[in-house]
Amino acid sequence: MAPMLTLRGLTRRFGGLTAVDAIDLDLAKGELVSIIGPNSAGKTTLFNLVTGHDRPDAGAVLFEERDVTALSPETLAARGIARTFQLGRVFANLSVMDNILIGAHTRLRAVRPAVPVIGPLIELGLALLRPASVKAEEERLREEVKIILARFGERLLPRIDQPAYSLSYANRRRVEIARALALKPRLLLLDEPTAGMNPSETAEMQGLVAELKAEGLTILLIEHKLEMVMRLSDRVVVMDEGKKIAEGAGEAVRNDPKVIEAYLGHGLSGAAEQESAA
Amino acid sequence: MSSWLDYTINGLIVGNVYALVAVGLALIFGVSRLINFAQGSIYLVGAYIGWVAVVQLHTPLPLTIIVVAAAAALVGLVIERFGLRPLQNSVRIAPLLATIGISFVLDQLVMLTFSPNPRALPSQLPDVRFQVGGGTIGPLDLLIAGVGLTSALLLFVFLRYSKLGWAVRAASQDRDAAMQMGVDVNRVNQAVFGIAAALGGVSGMLVGMYYNQIDTAMSLQATLKGVVAEVVGGAGNVPGAVIGSLLLGLVESYGVAVFGTSYRNLFAFLLLVVVLVLRPNGLFASARQAPPEPLTGTFIAPSRPLRIPRWALLAAAAIFALLPLLPVSFYVLQTLINAWLLGMLALSLTLVAGTIGQVSLGHAALLAIGAYTSALLSLSAAVPVGLAIIAGGLMSAALGTILISPSFRLRGHYVSIATLAIGEIVSLVILNWESVTRGPIGISGIPPLSLFGYDLVSPASIYWFSFAVMVALALLQARLLGSHLGRSFRAIRDDDIAARAYGLSLNRYKSLAFIFGGFAAGVSGGIAAHLYSYINHETFNTQQSILALTVVILGGLGNVVGAVVGSVALVGLPELFRIAAEYRILIYGIVLLLLVRFRPQGLLGTI
Numbered sequence: 001m002a003p004m005l006t007l008r009g010l011t012r013r014f015g016g017l018t019a020v021d022a023i024d025l026d027l028a029k030g031e032l033v034s035i036i037g038p039n040s041a042g043k044t045t046l047f048n049l050v051t052g053h054d055r056p057d058a059g060a061v062l063f064e065e066r067d068v069t070a071l072s073p074e075t076l077a078a079r080g081i082a083r084t085f086q087l088g089r090v091f092a093n094l095s096v097m098d099n100i101l102i103g104a105h106t107r108l109r110a111v112r113p114a115v116p117v118i119g120p121l122i123e124l125g126l127a128l129l130r131p132a133s134v135k136a137e138e139e140r141l142r143e144e145v146k147i148i149l150a151r152f153g154e155r156l157l158p159r160i161d162q163p164a165y166s167l168s169y170a171n172r173r174r175v176e177i178a179r180a181l182a183l184k185p186r187l188l189l190l191d192e193p194t195a196g197m198n199p200s201e202t203a204e205m206q207g208l209v210a211e212l213k214a215e216g217l218t219i220l221l222i223e224h225k226l227e228m229v230m231r232l233s234d235r236v237v238v239m240d241e242g243k244k245i246a247e248g249a250g251e252a253v254r255n256d257p258k259v260i261e262a263y264l265g266h267g268l269s270g271a272a273e274q275e276s277a278a
Numbered sequence: 279m280s281s282w283l284d285y286t287i288n289g290l291i292v293g294n295v296y297a298l299v300a301v302g303l304a305l306i307f308g309v310s311r312l313i314n315f316a317q318g319s320i321y322l323v324g325a326y327i328g329w330v331a332v333v334q335l336h337t338p339l340p341l342t343i344i345v346v347a348a349a350a351a352l353v354g355l356v357i358e359r360f361g362l363r364p365l366q367n368s369v370r371i372a373p374l375l376a377t378i379g380i381s382f383v384l385d386q387l388v389m390l391t392f393s394p395n396p397r398a399l400p401s402q403l404p405d406v407r408f409q410v411g412g413g414t415i416g417p418l419d420l421l422i423a424g425v426g427l428t429s430a431l432l433l434f435v436f437l438r439y440s441k442l443g444w445a446v447r448a449a450s451q452d453r454d455a456a457m458q459m460g461v462d463v464n465r466v467n468q469a470v471f472g473i474a475a476a477l478g479g480v481s482g483m484l485v486g487m488y489y490n491q492i493d494t495a496m497s498l499q500a501t502l503k504g505v506v507a508e509v510v511g512g513a514g515n516v517p518g519a520v521i522g523s524l525l526l527g528l529v530e531s532y533g534v535a536v537f538g539t540s541y542r543n544l545f546a547f548l549l550l551v552v553v554l555v556l557r558p559n560g561l562f563a564s565a566r567q568a569p570p571e572p573l574t575g576t577f578i579a580p581s582r583p584l585r586i587p588r589w590a591l592l593a594a595a596a597i598f599a600l601l602p603l604l605p606v607s608f609y610v611l612q613t614l615i616n617a618w619l620l621g622m623l624a625l626s627l628t629l630v631a632g633t634i635g636q637v638s639l640g641h642a643a644l645l646a647i648g649a650y651t652s653a654l655l656s657l658s659a660a661v662p663v664g665l666a667i668i669a670g671g672l673m674s675a676a677l678g679t680i681l682i683s684p685s686f687r688l689r690g691h692y693v694s695i696a697t698l699a700i701g702e703i704v705s706l707v708i709l710n711w712e713s714v715t716r717g718p719i720g721i722s723g724i725p726p727l728s729l730f731g732y733d734l735v736s737p738a739s740i741y742w743f744s745f746a747v748m749v750a751l752a753l754l755q756a757r758l759l760g761s762h763l764g765r766s767f768r769a770i771r772d773d774d775i776a777a778r779a780y781g782l783s784l785n786r787y788k789s790l791a792f793i794f795g796g797f798a799a800g801v802s803g804g805i806a807a808h809l810y811s812y813i814n815h816e817t818f819n820t821q822q823s824i825l826a827l828t829v830v831i832l833g834g835l836g837n838v839v840g841a842v843v844g845s846v847a848l849v850g851l852p853e854l855f856r857i858a859a860e861y862r863i864l865i866y867g868i869v870l871l872l873l874v875r876f877r878p879q880g881l882l883g884t885i
Contacts, residue, residue, distance in 0.1 A: 051779060077781035089776035091769045092580055093884065098765040106781035111762055120786050124794065127761035128754065138762065165580040183780065 002065050004029045004218050005050070005187055010059035012045055012242075019045040021242035022059065027187075032209075032219040034229040037239035038262055043222045044086050046239070047189050050220075051083045052076045063187065078106045080186035084176040084193060086222070092165040096156055099164050099175050100145045103182030110137040141182075148178050151208060170201045177208070188212070189220045194228065202228065230254070238262065284414065285535045286528065291419050293527020294426035295488070297520045298481035299504030300511065301433065302474025304519035307508065308450030309463075309470045313691040315377040316357060317478050318501030319384035324350045324479025325486040325496060326388055329399050339402040343425070343480060350479020351472040353384070358471035363464065364875060369579045371637065374691055375831065375874045378639070381497065382824060382867030389494045390860060396493035399486035422484050429477055430520060437516075442469050450514060478504075498820060499543070502702065505695050506550040512560025513692075521562065525549075544706045547699040554696050555684040581879030586839055598745060602738035609853075611737045615809070617849040618744040622802035623822070624829040624841035625748070625755055626795035631827065632835030632884065633759065634791040635771030636685070636693045640701020641799060641826055643681075645818040646708060648674040648800025649807035650715060653724045656808070663728045667804035674800020679792040686788045689774070701823065708815040720814025727808045744805055748842070751798045756838050758794060759885065767791055768836070768885075821863060828870045834880030843882065 005027040012020040020042045027033050035043050048054035050061055052073040061069045068076060082103070091099050110133040111126045113119065126134050149156045152174050159167060164175055173193060180188055193209065194202040206228045213219060213232065223229050229236060230250040238246040238253055240262035246253045253259055299317055306314045327349045331337045337345060361380050365372045403421060407414040437443040442465070448456040449466045457463055482500065486492040503526065511522025526546060533545035553561065602611060623645060631637045652670030655661040661669065681704065685696035708715045715721070727734040727743060734740050758764060766787050769777045774784060807813050829848050833840020848869070852862050873880065 053775065053779070072783075073775075073778040074781045074783045077779060083779055085776065085779075089773045091772040091776065093772055094765060094768055098768075101762070101765060102769045102777070102780050102782070105762070105766065108762060120790055121793075124758075124763065124790050127763045128757055130757075130761065163580065163582070179780065 001028065003027055003062075004031075004064060005220070006060075006062040007046075007050070008060045008062070010046070010049055010061065011057050012042075012049055012054060013057050018242045020049060020056070023239075023242075023244055025237060025244075027218060027220060029218055030213075030216045031234045032213045032221060032232055033235045033237060034221045034223055034233040035237045035239060036223065036226065036229055037245075041239040041262075042242040043239055044191055045242075047083060047191055047220075047222065051081055051189060077183065080183070081189070082180035082183040082185035082187070083189040084173075084180055084191055086191040086195065088169070088172050088176060090164040090167075090172045090175050090179075093163055095163055096149070096160050096167070096175055097142065097145055100148060100178045100182045101141060103179035104141045104144070104184075106183055107141070108137065110134045145178075145182060148181050151181075151211075152178065170197050173197065173205075177205075181212075185217070187218050187220070189222075191222045192224060193221075194223065194225055206232065226254070281535070285531045287415055287419065289528035289531030290524060291422050291488070291527070292531065293507075293524035294422050295481050295485050295523075296503050296507045296526055297426055297523035298429065298477045298484075299500055300507035300519035300523045301430070301516055302477045303504050303508040304511070304514055304516045305446070305450075305470045305474050308514035308516070309446060309453070309466055310362075310373070311514075311691075312362075312373050312377070313505060313508075313513070313695060314474070315374070315501055315694075316361075316381040316384060317474065317504055318497040318499065319381040319388075320350050320353055320357075320475045320478040321482035321485075321500040321504075322388055322492075322494060322497040323353055323384060324482035325399065325492040326392055327479065328483030328486055329392075329397055329492060332400060332402060333397075339421075342402065342483070346479045346483045347476040350482075351476040353479070354471040354473075354475020355468060357475070358467055361871070362471075363467070368874075369878060370690060372579075372874050372878055374637065374694060375827075376871060378824060378827070379867045379870035379874065381501065382863060383871065385494055385497045386860075386864035386867060388497075390864070392494075394494050396491050398490050399483070399492050400490060401487040403487075418484075418488060422488065425480060425484060429480075433473070433516070436473075442466070446470060502543075502698065503546060506546050506699070509550060509692075509695065510553045510561055512562045515560060515562060518560055518562040522560070525561075540706075540710055543702060544710070547703045547706070550699045551684055551696065551703070554688060554692065558688060558692065579878040579884060581834070581883040583834060583837060583883035583885045584881075586882070591839065595749060599742070602741050608737050611741045613850060613853045614846070615737075615741050615744050617846045618741075618748040619802050619806055619809075620826065620829060620849055621748045621842045621845035622751055622798050622805075623826045624833070624845050625751055625838065626797075626799035626802070627826045628830045628833065628836055628838065628841040629755060629758075629767075629795040629798075630791055631830055632837065633764070633771065634767040634788060636697070636788065636791070637690075637827070638682075638697040639694045639820070639823055639827070640697040640699070640704070642818040642820060642822040643701040643704035644674045644678045644796050644799035645803030645806065645822065646704055646813075646815070647677050647796075648803030649813050649818065650708065650721070650803075651800070652804030653721050653807040653813060654714070656725050657721065657723070662731075663725055663808055664730070667801055667808070670804030670807075671797040671800035674803065675793045675796035678796035678800070679789050682792055683785070683789065686785050698820070701820065705815050705819070715815070718814065720812060720817075721807075722812045724807050724811045724813070726811065727805065740809065747801060747805065751801070752838050752842060755794070755798070759836075759838065763787070763790060824870075825863075825866055828866045828873075831870060831873050831878075831880055834882040834884050836885040837880065837882045838885075840880055840882040844880075 003026040007023055007025040010020055010023045023046060037043055049056050052071050055070045060067060063079060112123050115122055155171060155174055164172060177193060194205045197205060202225060209232055233250055236250050236253045237244055238259045245258045245262060246256045299321055303314055303317050306312055324346050328342060328346045331342045331345050357380055361376050362373055365376055401418050403417040407416050437447055445461045445466050446469060448461055449463055507523035507526045508519045510525060511518030526549060529549050530542050530545050534542050627638060627641050648670035651673040652666040655669055656663050656666040681700050685693050688696055709717060727740060734743050766782055770782055770784060770787055829844035830841060833844030
């Protein structure tokens with residue numbers, strides 16, 4: 001079966017720095033692949049390239065066998081790619097409900113008929129008039145949001161009408177993931193979903209990601225918590241200074257000397273060599 | 279051929295003056311990522327201090343320059359200390375609004391002190407011309423060039439070799455890192471504002487001498503020109519600002535040579551729009567940078583809007599609807615009619631600036647488009663006034679959206695600059711397109727308001743008409759906010775990157791917001807045209823844009839009820855307290871400043 005996502009020679013340079021350096025990657029349907037690596041290894045830049053937030057200087061991105069290199073984020077969202085952000089980007093002044101409804105935006109059909117040129121004007125008219133079909137669609141999505149929120153237990157449901165800025169940090173991360181799920185993604189990119197979470201919150205999140213994987217969702221995960229990575233991933237890709245330095249099953253990658261060096265730092269291992277030489 | 283040399287020299291001299299303003303703007307932007315809309319006011323203050331020194335105190339030229347530089351620097355320090363430093367940890371929209379408020383306060387103070395009439399600022403140099411090649415050059419030209427070069431040199435030495443200069447450069451490269459290394463950012467800000475103000479003040483004085491005339495309209499023009507030059511050179515880039523200024527001077531000078539004086543500003547603003555569209559980081563920006571990842575929700579203040587019960591709104595609407603039946607004076611009705619017209623503009627602006635976060639400073643242009651369309655249709659094509667007003671609204675929606683569309687890819691402060699420039703362009707086109715707009719003469723004899731063939735002439739009928747239109751627009755807007763478009767607009771405001779990641783096209787939704795808002799503003803302008811019976815290119819000016827912005831901030835960004843309450847408050851209270859007209863704009867400026875400082879979410883809260 002053809003892979004769902006294929007990256008070939010993906011490269012992005014910032015001035016003299018090559019943030020992403022000729023990355024190749026294949027992701028099969030239903031697979032969960034984790035990308036690990038030290039800070040500033042280029043992981044988030046890679047996500048930005050795949051989701052259209054940044055354009056590669058070279059290389060190609062194929063999604064479901066179609067070339068999607070440098071398409072806009074909104075087009076990619078419509079194709080079924082959802083992502084979360086490293087620093088957490090909820091819509092601060094929107095309620096939890098509205099945040100997640102935005103996630104379902106690409107699935108609005110009744111209120112956004114696919115009419116060329118005057119489509120936006122029809123959308124404006126339908127939003128103001130609200131015929132039964134539009135109301136029904138909105139109602140259905142609101143019910144769906146509650147089902148998605150139920151995945152997080154009692155974390156978000158009681159706060160459904162509160163503005164996102166009033167939520168705890170962990171809850172904002174949950175809202176982000178709920179928003180991504182509302183898109184009904186074919187490919188989900190999670191950028192450090194457990195950053196800043198305590199161990200019990202991390203375990204909860206790990207359970208959720210495992211559940212999503214079991215449901216057959218294809219997931220690309222950036223994560224620093226190695227234990228979680230080892231438990232969840234079908235494969236692990238290690239990046240350092242923009243390059244892929246290792247790829248394979250969790251345990252094999254963990255014991256790779258190149259990976260250990262990348263994590264301990266080049267400066268440190270260099271210094272150790274000098275010491276042993278002296 | 280010789281005249282071309284003259285135009286070139288003139289362009290370079292004017293460019294040199296712009297450079298003094300633009301360099302200050304670039305320094306400030308570099309350190310605090312802020313476009314200082316008060317820069318032109320300092321330039322104005324400099325010109326008037328120069329006038330006091332030259333005409334009243336008879337100071338010799340070198341002393342005049344020193345006095346102006348010192349006094350302007352002092353104004354800059356005061357602005358930094360009391361206007362902006364308290365907002366350091368505030369939301370990003372706050373300092374932008376604060377500099378706008380400061381600029382209005384300063385301009386009005388100058389106007390109240392010196393009267394709005396132009397004054398002559400005599401050059402203190404002998405009036406001789408030297409032949410250079412085919413053109414001529416005077417001592418004042420040389421002085422301006424000299425001051426320009428000297429200050430560039432001094433600035434270079436300061437930034438390069440002094441410890442504080444190092445700190446300024448460090449802070450502009452990476453403010454947080456500089457702070458961690460022990461750079462005192464407050465001192466850096468002080469230094470930058472002081473220098474920028476001194477340069478701006480001297481520049482204002484030199485321009486006054488160059489044209490031998492100063493007036494209070496100089497301020498806005500200077501801010502605009504300085505910003506154009508700075509953005510063309512690349513915001514925050516000091517050498518870029520100098521080159522941008524010279525380029526702007528030349529473009530204007532050649533434009534004037536080919537098309538005539540009234541086109542001077544049009545060229546400046548077109549240059550700005552072209553640069554913003556094609557190279558938003560300026561002509562000399564380096565290769566594209568990593569996409570910024572700002573923290574969410576920092577542009578506007580988080581707030582919980584006040585929920586007003588439906589019965590209270592109904593009761594208030596009923597009272598206002600029945601008002602003309604009570605024994606109230608014509609004066610009260612007239613005041614409230616003005617409030618309803620302003621309310622429509624504020625509804626439009628609260629949607630555009632508040633709901634979708636595009637702080638427009640050129641909103642009066644939408645009034646003008648609506649007013650001219652409606653006036654011309656009813657006059658020339660004999661279209662019934664009611665239909666003409668609707669056509670004005672539609673024209674404003676369509677044309678306004680098309681004109682503003684180049685700014686859709688811009689963010690934050692850049693949107694404000696672009697809308698300000700586009701507003702000026704509209705006013706200049708109205709002035710110059712005589713065959714359609716009757717140019718500077720304006721349009722007179724516009725038929726009065728009428729509905730289904732009945733003329734609305736009594737104050738009560740005009741009151742009811744404008745009140746009903748405003749209420750209808752407000753209800754429509756409330757319905758819009760309750761739809762999926764409401765949340766989509768607000769999502770784009772809160773975080774446009776995340777919004778795009780979920781399929782929201784910025785072009786599509788910003789267009790829809792401007793179409794909807796443009797209609798309300800155009801209708802307001804149309805009604806105003808038939809009410810005033812005479813309009814010209816200055817009827818709808820930047821002051822109205824700023825007044826509407828103050829209303830919007832007062833009521834709460836995006837807040838429909840807030841826009842109406844704010845309009846009644848800002849139109850009604852000055853009338854209630856019988857405040858003289860010339861003090862009103864001063865008061866609006868002060869209200870804006872106090873709101874930004876103490877209640878950025880407005881009275882009723884941001885929605």
